Amino acid sequence: MSALGLTAVLGGCGLTGDSGEVTLKLVAADYGDSTANSSKKYWDALVKEYESEHDGVQVDVSVYSWSDVDRKVKELVDAGKAPDLAQIGAYADYADAGRLYKADDLVSIPVQADWIHQLSDAGEVDGVQYGMPFAASTRLLFYNKTLFTEAGITPPTTWEELATDAGALKAQGVKYPYALPLGPEEAQAETMQWLLSGGGGYTDTLGTYSIDSSENTGTFTWLKNDLVAKGLTGPVAPGKLDRADAFAAFANGDVGMLNGHPSLMKMAAKKGVKFGMVPMPGKNGESKLSMGVADWMTAFKENGHAEQIGDFLDFVYSEKNVLAFSREYDLLPVTNSASAVMSAAKQDADLKPFLDELPLSETYPVGETSWAQVSAAVKKGIGQAVASGGSPATVLSRLQATAAEAQTAE
Incomplete structure (x- = not known):
């Protein structure tokens, strides 16, 4: 199950291609609750746009339900066939085993600086960030x-x-x-x-x-x-x-x-x-802290491709794409820029109380294996x-x- 408590039951495969110099393999979780809003549609559109602007790089996406995605990634890793990228519910075990790229090795400084700091901090193991926040929620x-x-x-x-x-x-x-x-x-x-x-x-x-x-x-x-x-x-x-x-x-x-x-x-x-x-009410007044939860993007070192992975992630974390994902699935953006847009936009007014709680939130100790x-x-x-x-x-x-x-x- 997603850390966010979502229990979609869809599965399927994304785009594939046999041309190009590098093919990145991404395994992603499904946040949809029907075929109409499956995460496969989100990734298909994003990848189509990315590939049209980046010759020589193809992105092969497989989407699995939250019931299956973490197990599927583990099976691939155990079989020596780790994907380049996995958007899943946890990262600490893979980081502890030395299988993941550090965020510093991949994404640009502007993207790193744009992540909401509580979520970046929650993606760290021993002070080094391996888990890149992908979706967030508060209560x-x-x-x-x-x-x-x-x-x-x-x-x-x-x-x-x-x-x-x-x-x-x-x-x-x-x-x-x-x-x-x-x-x-x-x-x-x-x-x-x-x-x-x-x-x-x-x-x-x-x-x-x-x-x-x-x-x-x-x-x-x-x-x-x-x-x-x-x-x-x-x-x-x-x-x-x-x-x-x-x-x-x-x-x-x-x-x-x-x-x-x-x-x-x-x-x-x-x-x-x-x-x-x-x-949430507190013992003697409004609670000073709320619970925040996040799901994670991880990048495996097994196949190399650090440069291509980093470039693709910079695209994934663009304001436009973060907004599109957050709005499609009623989730909170993991970047400050997208959060600022949603906090001010009338169309996102129903999420504003949750957005207001995010800076006051504390996450599970997910950096502990x-x-x-x-x-x-x-x-x-x-x-x-x-x-x-x-x-x-x-x-x-x-x-x-x-x-x-x-x-x-x-």
Whole structure:
């Protein structure tokens, strides 16, 4: 699955050609939800324009669903047939194995300078950037305006207000006053949003895992006692509620509040749900940090072609192309120039609240090769922290031990 939480199920192949001196092979993920907006169409148009302006270079694109793309790239790499470029969900393992070009070796200084700095920083392993941000998203608190009006409440800015609002929604018979998806699909996202709102996070300022910090333990203790135990999170136990099911319930009008990314806007609007979006409430006021997520472009060294790869990437990251991709898929641009355009454009007004959050965002510790193992452990176990009879301190301590062991093994 994409880090952005997208689950498109398309696949296919892009352009091919047998003429020209160099053929670059690119494996890309599909962000579309139908044949009509498959990423294949985006790449086909981009490559056609690029090849018309660059004699001697062809770009062969294969597009796979998020269910398959990371596995497909791994299979190619393991078979000694690494693509020149892979647009995927993670990069740290390949960088750690010495398989990737550094961003400095490829793209021009203006392009590097245009990347949003939090995303560039998140693409680093040991202070060197290997992951080039390709698509980004942030999270906001979505609320159902109709249900809020019926309950006579306003959007919360603090945890206490969120719990009070959830109580009022429950009294009105709302099925999920606050949907808390801590199920195995994407629990690491909901967890991180709450950890940040409580002044904590997965790691400390030095990049060391701090999952069982006092701030994080306090956050999950509050969730367990003040939301879950009071029946304010709905009929499905948080540990069994997946993000996709929570989004579907919101689009059906059954959820008062939940954390969501831009794709939820279309889902809800399509079903006629009137919704609003506000920053995630914090413990004592609006959260100072939001969760930001990114997907990555990587370039493998196996076939050489650094000069051609770099030139093609400069084209990919042009303002025009970044804007086209972001607008097609309701995602946030990864460059400052495109972000400035979208922030000022009327056609992108619905994304502006998410754009405003991006400079305040913090990403997963994707530069750690241990993150995949830690993320899997969080998905599997964090729901137990808020379950009846569960202990937040015990669960977070167990996750911390897993993280520390994985980080030591790096």
